[in-house]
Amino acid sequence: MSDAPNETTVPLVEMRGIVKQFGSVEALRGVDFQVNRNEIVGLLGDNGAGKSTLIKILTGVYTPTRGEIYFDGQPVTIDSPHAARMIGIETVYQDLALVPLMSISRNFWLGQEPTHGWGPFRVLDQKVMAEKARDALLDIGIRIRNAEESVGSMSGGERQSIAIGRAVYFGKKLLILDEPTSALSVKQTGEVLNYTRRAKERGLSVIFITHNIAHVHEVADRFTIIRGGRKIGDFHKHEVSELEVAQMVMSGSVPDRLRIGPEDA
Amino acid sequence: MDNAIAPTSGITIPAVESPERALLRNNRYFLTIIILIVVGSLCLVVVEQIAAGWLALGDRANISRRDLNGIEITVMIGMAAWGVICLVTAWGFYRHPSTPSLGDYLVGRIGRTSAGVFLTLAFLFVLIIGCLLFCEQILTGWIALGERVNISRRDINATEWIAVISSVIWALVSLRAFLFLLQRNKRGWAWAQWTALLTGLVGFTVFFAALVHLNEIVPPGGTLTDNVAGTLELMIPGLLAFLSAMAVYRYLTLSVNLSADQSVRNSLAKSPSAGAIIGLITLIVAFSIVSPLFLEPRAAASALSTNITNGIVAIGITLLMISGEFDLSVGSIFGVSSLVFILAMTEGVFGLPPQSAVTAAIMSLILAAFLGFINGIILILTKIPSFIVTLATLLMYRAVIIVVIPEGRIIRYADYDLPEPIIDFSPYVLIALLAAAALVLVWFAWRQIPRLWGSLRRRIASYSENTSDFRDIYVITTFLWALLVTIALAGLLIGCVVAIISLFGRGGELIPINFFDIVNGRIESLPLIGPLSADINLRTGVIWWFVLVIVFQFILTQMPYGGFSFAVGGNAGAARAQGISVSRVKIFNFMICALLCGVAGLAFVSRVGSVGPNLGEGLELEVIAAAVIGGALLSGGYGSIFGALLGVLLFGLLRTGLVLAGVPAQIFYGMQGLIILLAVVLNTAVRRVRT
Numbered sequence A: 001m002s003d004a005p006n007e008t009t010v011p012l013v014e015m016r017g018i019v020k021q022f023g024s025v026e027a028l029r030g031v032d033f034q035v036n037r038n039e040i041v042g043l044l045g046d047n048g049a050g051k052s053t054l055i056k057i058l059t060g061v062y063t064p065t066r067g068e069i070y071f072d073g074q075p076v077t078i079d080s081p082h083a084a085r086m087i088g089i090e091t092v093y094q095d096l097a098l099v100p101l102m103s104i105s106r107n108f109w110l111g112q113e114p115t116h117g118w119g120p121f122r123v124l125d126q127k128v129m130a131e132k133a134r135d136a137l138l139d140i141g142i143r144i145r146n147a148e149e150s151v152g153s154m155s156g157g158e159r160q161s162i163a164i165g166r167a168v169y170f171g172k173k174l175l176i177l178d179e180p181t182s183a184l185s186v187k188q189t190g191e192v193l194n195y196t197r198r199a200k201e202r203g204l205s206v207i208f209i210t211h212n213i214a215h216v217h218e219v220a221d222r223f224t225i226i227r228g229g230r231k232i233g234d235f236h237k238h239e240v241s242e243l244e245v246a247q248m249v250m251s252g253s254v255p256d257r258l259r260i261g262p263e264d265a
Numbered sequence B: 001m002d003n004a005i006a007p008t009s010g011i012t013i014p015a016v017e018s019p020e021r022a023l024l025r026n027n028r029y030f031l032t033i034i035i036l037i038v039v040g041s042l043c044l045v046v047v048e049q050i051a052a053g054w055l056a057l058g059d060r061a062n063i064s065r066r067d068l069n070g071i072e073i074t075v076m077i078g079m080a081a082w083g084v085i086c087l088v089t090a091w092g093f094y095r096h097p098s099t100p101s102l103g104d105y106l107v108g109r110i111g112r113t114s115a116g117v118f119l120t121l122a123f124l125f126v127l128i129i130g131c132l133l134f135c136e137q138i139l140t141g142w143i144a145l146g147e148r149v150n151i152s153r154r155d156i157n158a159t160e161w162i163a164v165i166s167s168v169i170w171a172l173v174s175l176r177a178f179l180f181l182l183q184r185n186k187r188g189w190a191w192a193q194w195t196a197l198l199t200g201l202v203g204f205t206v207f208f209a210a211l212v213h214l215n216e217i218v219p220p221g222g223t224l225t226d227n228v229a230g231t232l233e234l235m236i237p238g239l240l241a242f243l244s245a246m247a248v249y250r251y252l253t254l255s256v257n258l259s260a261d262q263s264v265r266n267s268l269a270k271s272p273s274a275g276a277i278i279g280l281i282t283l284i285v286a287f288s289i290v291s292p293l294f295l296e297p298r299a300a301a302s303a304l305s306t307n308i309t310n311g312i313v314a315i316g317i318t319l320l321m322i323s324g325e326f327d328l329s330v331g332s333i334f335g336v337s338s339l340v341f342i343l344a345m346t347e348g349v350f351g352l353p354p355q356s357a358v359t360a361a362i363m364s365l366i367l368a369a370f371l372g373f374i375n376g377i378i379l380i381l382t383k384i385p386s387f388i389v390t391l392a393t394l395l396m397y398r399a400v401i402i403v404v405i406p407e408g409r410i411i412r413y414a415d416y417d418l419p420e421p422i423i424d425f426s427p428y429v430l431i432a433l434l435a436a437a438a439l440v441l442v443w444f445a446w447r448q449i450p451r452l453w454g455s456l457r458r459r460i461a462s463y464s465e466n467t468s469d470f471r472d473i474y475v476i477t478t479f480l481w482a483l484l485v486t487i488a489l490a491g492l493l494i495g496c497v498v499a500i501i502s503l504f505g506r507g508g509e510l511i512p513i514n515f516f517d518i519v520n521g522r523i524e525s526l527p528l529i530g531p532l533s534a535d536i537n538l539r540t541g542v543i544w545w546f547v548l549v550i551v552f553q554f555i556l557t558q559m560p561y562g563g564f565s566f567a568v569g570g571n572a573g574a575a576r577a578q579g580i581s582v583s584r585v586k587i588f589n590f591m592i593c594a595l596l597c598g599v600a601g602l603a604f605v606s607r608v609g610s611v612g613p614n615l616g617e618g619l620e621l622e623v624i625a626a627a628v629i630g631g632a633l634l635s636g637g638y639g640s641i642f643g644a645l646l647g648v649l650l651f652g653l654l655r656t657g658l659v660l661a662g663v664p665a666q667i668f669y670g671m672q673g674l675i676i677l678l679a680v681v682l683n684t685a686v687r688r689v690r691t
Helices: A051-058 A081-086 A104-109 A126-139 A156-169 A186-201 A242-251 B019-025 B030-051 B070-095 B102-106 B115-139 B158-182 B187-212 B224-252 B260-269 B274-290 B297-305 B308-322 B330-346 B357-382 B386-404 B427-461 B471-505 B515-520 B540-558 B560-570 B572-577 B582-608 B619-629 B641-660 B665-690
Strands: A013-022 A025-035 A040-044 A066-071 A074-076 A089-092 A174-178 A205-210 A222-227 A230-236 B422-425 B511-514
Touching (some): A013 A051, A025 A066, A025 A230, A040 A051, A081 A089, A104 A126, A156 A174, A156 A186, A174 A186, B070 B224, B115 B224, B158 B187, B187 B260, B187 B274, B260 B274, B274 B665, B308 B540, B308 B582, B308 B619, B330 B386, B357 B386, B357 B515, B357 B582, B515 B582, B540 B582, B572 B582, B619 B641, B619 B665
Parallel strands (some): A040 A205
Antiparallel strands (some): A013 A066, A066 A074
16 A cells, blocks of 8 residues: 555546635635545644635535535535535534444445345344454454444544444445544544554545644644644645644644645645 | 441450350351251251151041051151251351351362251252152142132132142252252352242241231131131241241352342343232232232233223323323323214214214214324424423313203213124125234244244253353243244134134125124123133123233334334424424324224223213323323333233232222222332432433
């Protein structure tokens, strides 16, 4: 697996000149954002910088006031979360990922259960559900004891991991992780980062949203930093240090040596 | 308790406490020792009473004579031996607090005469003999059980047969445990644990029953002390069995990973309705002890038939609660749809002339579903909590009833001089229905019966490799289950065929069937059991109720829609993120709930034939309580339809039981409240075990 993004092909997602106004408030003031194939992008910014607005536009929660979105090179209109799912974008929200009182296997298949029977008389294929869920999770390295166990008994890291495993299994192209590690312990954060890497190995692109550079520096190929509704810049991992990124997130000023910087594309 | 003392080391022994007391206090067998001393003393008292002639057993025409018969001598010897063993073991535990557990015996480290091992073996042996003696005494007629007017007659009633069969089974189980232990087989540990635990439970029940009936043996004008032998005779069997079993059980569960009671608790924790299951068992045992009428078919039929409406509505409310919402208006919807059903047949509604019963039923169901739709759509559009929305609609729908039938008028079907709603069925329609049912049965049998017997064959084939402690039990239960299913399917199939043949025998003659009887008529006879006597009021509505429970439990656990309901109630955001339409599921569940209220309305009108203005008032609280007892969480995402059935039965049996026990019915509400509280506390406690 090569860590360098494949520059020759069309980017998986390209958002151009995105503007979003809420009444008189301009949350995004013309942001360009792109994700290449097989790449982990860390989307960084302080609270209120506009990163969640940008992602909510990509996942169909908001529609942009101006700007275009291209997915796989094609211009697309994402007007609902359902539309985002249909083109292969999966979002893992921190506490909205799984239903705690349901079993792992039921959670894994929720909304697309394998059934036998026809019409309204479809019956769940529980055996297949449990087996495939276990195998799919094992495939990205998540070992579960019993697929019938309820998710409520699992740790936060395990829950995120299962959601990631689910996105990988269902052949999504883009995985968006919204602050996945902010409530996790160091060990669990490590696990989630590990599975994120596995997801990339399986051919997915990942947007990793966080305000904490320490969580993402290890796995991300590239960082996009947003502040005050504008993009500060895109930086490849080898170009910047962790400290520099942290300073940019806080101050919003780009260090001189990066000024000319690699404006991708 | 002063834990600083290290009794065995003998270094720090405070002057205030003698070494012996410290030894006892810190002994892990402390409680066991106390129990054993009590048991031992009780045994010796019984021996004394028999020897003195105060306690007469078996064939004894004349209590005043002095000779002892065979059974008395046997019981005396057994009791004396068991009492001495208990006391000696207690002494052994006291002197040697580090007495090794049964595990040491099984690996051959200690012999059979070690205090606890010998106690266990003796317990099992006494149990075997005791069970066999009990059988013998029933069969010879000296112990009478159940309803028995005349003790001197020789026939054996059903209760006695059940007692005989179960005590023979119990003797066999004890024998198995005994032999396992003799052979130092590891399985014996688990077997002995279960034997002791269940014996203890049975003993406690018997003791409790004796306690309830204690006042019956007080001599007129005297106190219990005037009848020591009688008191002993009544109290001792249960008490001794309970205490002995508990002492042995305590010894057996020392240093085991998973004791028998823990595994019961764990498997209960997997069920949402642990509280309802425990409550129901307790209630049935308690009431059947208090009133012998409680176990009669009459009481069961009445408890079922009077709760059909509650039961059907509780299904809907549980489904709705699982998806995170709540419907207070079920009582009003039930009332409105009952009203529309009866009015559509008698006076006509919506400007239409009176309709046939079937049309009226369809109209009332559509209306009910529409009322549910209104609830749901208001909830979705306004995002007001369902508690408020349905509180409002509760009043609004009730207003409809009061406007239509003002001043407490009651609409009675009988007042309208209408004929019974007879539907003439062509026999061929019935034949087609029966044939379809037979086909379904054949299909089911085709799939299930080979599977069942195959799994039995596999169990037998892999018997020697099976490492489970209870492999014999599994084989037996698999066999019994396969046999039961096969017989039931064959019986139903034969019933269908016989009915089809007899229908063909009638030629083309139409068969009149009363619509009310289909929905909720009296069941005249049952297959295999025959005609029911006139005082057993079992209704066809019970069948529909149970069918609906099975259907909805199936939908909930085996079909995608059930999963959506759980997800919507458990975490609406996650459900939405997976592409489930939360609003649609909620509205649909409101409609199902209301539709079931409509079905309950049909059942009510078909049975009672009248509708009053306050029909269904208070229904909402009762069904919500039943759902909650059955394990449904008010916060959504958890629950079971089967649990709701148990919850409704719990209340039904409570009502029937209180009446039969002669308790004033006024305390019903208080008891109901108490049960809700206890069941929910139990459900929560049990769920905590799991996580």
